[in-house]
Amino acid sequence: MLENQQEFLKTSPYSLTHEEKRKKFTEYMNELTKYHYENSAEYKKMLEGLNYSPQKNYELEELPFLPVGLFKEYELHSVPKEKIVKTMKSSGTSGQKQSKVLLDSATTRSQSRCLSYIIADFIGSKRLPMIILDTEIVKKDPRLFSARGAGIIGFSMFGRDVFFALDNDLKLKADELKNFIETHKENKFVLFGYTYIVWQFFAQEMKRLEINLNISDGDLFHIGGWKKLKDAAVSAEIFRDSLKNVCGNIKVHDYYGMAEQLGSVFVECEHGHKHCSIFSEIITRREKDFSPCDFGEVGIIELMSVLPSSYPGHIILTEDEGRILGEDDCPCGRKGKYFEILGRVKQAEIRGCSDTYGN
Amino acid sequence: MDNLEKYKAAFKEAFEIDDAIINDELAYESIPEWDSVGHMRLMAAVEDTFDIMLETEDILDFGTFGKGKEILLKYDVTI
Numbered sequence: 001m002l003e004n005q006q007e008f009l010k011t012s013p014y015s016l017t018h019e020e021k022r023k024k025f026t027e028y029m030n031e032l033t034k035y036h037y038e039n040s041a042e043y044k045k046m047l048e049g050l051n052y053s054p055q056k057n058y059e060l061e062e063l064p065f066l067p068v069g070l071f072k073e074y075e076l077h078s079v080p081k082e083k084i085v086k087t088m089k090s091s092g093t094s095g096q097k098q099s100k101v102l103l104d105s106a107t108t109r110s111q112s113r114c115l116s117y118i119i120a121d122f123i124g125s126k127r128l129p130m131i132i133l134d135t136e137i138v139k140k141d142p143r144l145f146s147a148r149g150a151g152i153i154g155f156s157m158f159g160r161d162v163f164f165a166l167d168n169d170l171k172l173k174a175d176e177l178k179n180f181i182e183t184h185k186e187n188k189f190v191l192f193g194y195t196y197i198v199w200q201f202f203a204q205e206m207k208r209l210e211i212n213l214n215i216s217d218g219d220l221f222h223i224g225g226w227k228k229l230k231d232a233a234v235s236a237e238i239f240r241d242s243l244k245n246v247c248g249n250i251k252v253h254d255y256y257g258m259a260e261q262l263g264s265v266f267v268e269c270e271h272g273h274k275h276c277s278i279f280s281e282i283i284t285r286r287e288k289d290f291s292p293c294d295f296g297e298v299g300i301i302e303l304m305s306v307l308p309s310s311y312p313g314h315i316i317l318t319e320d321e322g323r324i325l326g327e328d329d330c331p332c333g334r335k336g337k338y339f340e341i342l343g344r345v346k347q348a349e350i351r352g353c354s355d356t357y358g359n
Numbered sequence: 360m361d362n363l364e365k366y367k368a369a370f371k372e373a374f375e376i377d378d379a380i381i382n383d384e385l386a387y388e389s390i391p392e393w394d395s396v397g398h399m400r401l402m403a404a405v406e407d408t409f410d411i412m413l414e415t416e417d418i419l420d421f422g423t424f425g426k427g428k429e430i431l432l433k434y435d436v437t438i
Contacts (some may be wrong), residue, residue: 105387108388108395109419127414128417152393153396157415160412162399289413
């Protein structure tokens with residue numbers, strides 16, 4: 001996030017309608033594009049190839065996007081190398097190259113702030129007893145080079161008394177977990193984990209052991225790919241119901257975000273819609289010519305975020321497919337676009353798209 | 360132990376560092392020990408030391424040793 005844009009973080013994340021957001025957000029995206037153009041030689045080269053002009057102000061849909069795969073090939077940065085305090089690596093499926101995202105302290109700070117304002121909209125600003133449905137990852141990855149570790153630490157800011165429910169071998173610490181719930185039973189809880197790990201090592205194991213935590217109020221946030229679960233025929237409904245069966249009265253929020261745009265995440269509301277905050281934007285594009293889709297039409301997801309200032313990751317074409325369901329009119333009351341993710345795009349198209357940028 | 364000593368002790372406990380490098384300018388990410396993991400350890404140490412519960416906003420603002428003193432004033436801890 002650029003210095004002059006910091007003030008924007010103080011605006012409530014879902015408070016602006018299309019008209020209220022559009023002008024400011026477009027201005028910020030143009031400023032960021034210009035900033036990265038002037039400060040990253042590689043980015044400048046790519047944009048020159050696309051006939052971008054820093055003098056011109058573009059509509060959001062016209063601004064150039066980088067295919068997310070580029071972050072696997074290049075170490076892109078817009079600040080001097082010595083300002084980089086952390087290199088984030090995406091989890092990356094085995095056999096695939098990992099993304100490398102270079103962060104300076106201004107970017108990590110705005111990422112934490114943005115995430116906290118978004119999550120606070122769902123759970124309030126008070127820190128709650130927290131259960132991380134994962135291992136105490138800092139023991140394995142003390143410098144937190146993985147997005148998985150960083151995600152856990154980033155999230156643990158909302159917790160007081162943070163409990164890790166799995167041991168180092170991903171085995172459920174069932175008795176300790178029951179004690180933890182007992183200690184804090186008057187409270188609302190917040191739970192966090194990665195979708196596949198939550199399902200495989202928590203939900204399934206709890207069911208096998210026939211445990212129900214009987215939590216009276218809480219929110220579970222989970223993030224990560226659905227591919228393994230889809231292969232096992234676990235739908236979002238089955239996932240949600242199973243978690244409620246073993247936890248009690250909790251709301252389950254699937255949330256979506258990219259390692260390349262940490263912080264500006266898309267959280268699912270109680271109506272099953274993923275919401276875009278004022279700090280980010282979504283555009284869906286047609287595979288055949290990358291023109292923007294209409295609402296309701298399935299396309300490749302492009303994501304924009306005001307946060308990335310140390311690397312040119314503010315406009316990214318993902319490898320995911322989805323559709324925008326509406327804007328400003330979700331029954332939950334949050335303003336902004338809401339959408340659903342439908343899965344991965346077939347690899348070929350995206351690779352074809354990266355090639356355009358490589359030349 | 361007065362509050363300043365207690366406050367310093369929390370930093371030493373969280374980061375395992377010497378007195379000598381603790382001053383008002385000591386900042387988040389200025390030393391390898393004060394990274395995001397170290398920060399959460401520091402917050403826990405400060406909370407335990409003064410028996411308070413910081414708000415998320417204050418955890419985000421807690422960027423230097425000096426700034427931390429200002430924040431603690433809000434919790435009636437004078438250093």
